[in-house]
Amino acid sequence: MTEAADCAAPAPFRTYQLIFDLPVARRVSVGRFGCFDFPAGRYCYTGSAKRAFEARIRRHLAKEKRLRWHIDYLLAAPRVRMVEVRRLTEPECEVNRQTPGEIVVAGFGASDCHADCGSHLKRIGDAAPRRPRRRQADAAGEAA
């Protein structure tokens, strides 16, 4: 019974994809990498962590952190909205290359890439339309 359980053990997650919306076009400074213009849209960033996988994802989702990776700078831009986090067992470059999309900034997030992906950030579509905001919510936001 233990053997069967061992066989059935799922492969651990090692690759993640951060799907997020940039509702408006924005110029973002990505540290020493440079300054780039990002068109509005839905983006997919593919990364991996062999250890502390969930901690890495929590870090990406955290608002307060030291900006270290290229993606940190973009996620810190105003009005960026996380849509979905995908967890996968396949190697990150394989996942990245199977994700259809357009490369906006060559080399973004691909410093450690040895598979010639071109970029680990892709623009995969349009951002979700803005939700109509209620006046009350606006007033509360201004008061805060």
Ligand SMILES: [Zn+2]
């Ligand atoms: Zn790659």
